[in-house]
Amino acid sequence: MGIGKAAALAFAREGARVALVDADPVAGQQALLDFEGLSGEAAFFTCDVSNEAQVKAMVERILQQWGRLDVCVNNAGIYIQADILGTSSAEWERILRVNLTGVFLCSKYAAEVMVRQGDGVIVNVASEAGLVGIAGQVAYNTSKAALIGLTRSCAVDLARYGVRANAVCPGTTDTPLVRQAVANAADPAEARRKLESVRPLNRLGKVEEIAAAILFMASDEAGYATGSILSIDGGYTAQ
Numbered sequence: 001m002g003i004g005k006a007a008a009l010a011f012a013r014e015g016a017r018v019a020l021v022d023a024d025p026v027a028g029q030q031a032l033l034d035f036e037g038l039s040g041e042a043a044f045f046t047c048d049v050s051n052e053a054q055v056k057a058m059v060e061r062i063l064q065q066w067g068r069l070d071v072c073v074n075n076a077g078i079y080i081q082a083d084i085l086g087t088s089s090a091e092w093e094r095i096l097r098v099n100l101t102g103v104f105l106c107s108k109y110a111a112e113v114m115v116r117q118g119d120g121v122i123v124n125v126a127s128e129a130g131l132v133g134i135a136g137q138v139a140y141n142t143s144k145a146a147l148i149g150l151t152r153s154c155a156v157d158l159a160r161y162g163v164r165a166n167a168v169c170p171g172t173t174d175t176p177l178v179r180q181a182v183a184n185a186a187d188p189a190e191a192r193r194k195l196e197s198v199r200p201l202n203r204l205g206k207v208e209e210i211a212a213a214i215l216f217m218a219s220d221e222a223g224y225a226t227g228s229i230l231s232i233d234g235g236y237t238a239q
Helices: 003-013 025-035 052-066 089-117 138-161 176-183 188-197 207-218
Strands: 018-022 042-046 071-074 120-125 163-170 229-232
Touching (some): 003 071, 003 207, 018 025, 052 089, 071 089, 089 163, 138 229, 163 207, 176 188
């Protein structure tokens, strides 16, 4: 299970009506099965977050179904491993289109609704890679660093309307993508050990831990937090 699904389940367990959004309709419909029996309601909406028309239509469909949009969690993201010498302009533009422009578009159209409501919260899933330079992933690092800047800008611009914007910065987390990358390494056990050993807690994050942080940043208990950047990385960026 990835961070996005874990966060959606955390909200649903609290009784929230959750809009699952994915560019893959098959994966989205499959994910809905895990929400059966929970106290919250869930619905799936197909959307490519890098496509402005689709984002606008997605927000309109959510409003048609539920009439409100109280929390927007921007979690969609893609990754490539390459330094600046090995990154093509097409790869660079694709990473920024999804990881940064996609967040801009979703935040823009969500914020329009929230401003009319007089309240709302945007929570962006950035990364430890947005706080420090990690070798061999220049486009991803840049997209996440820019996402932190976008979060802070939205926070100061939207505070007057009662809308908050925060970000969480996960460290390497035990997700299907990370497990697959480890499995593809020449020495999977050593690859995992290296990922774990670079952080003081000497382990990978759990998706449930990241989901709890997202839930908290969206909650009324954190109502005084806006423009906050929460590191949840096992101590990696504290070094």
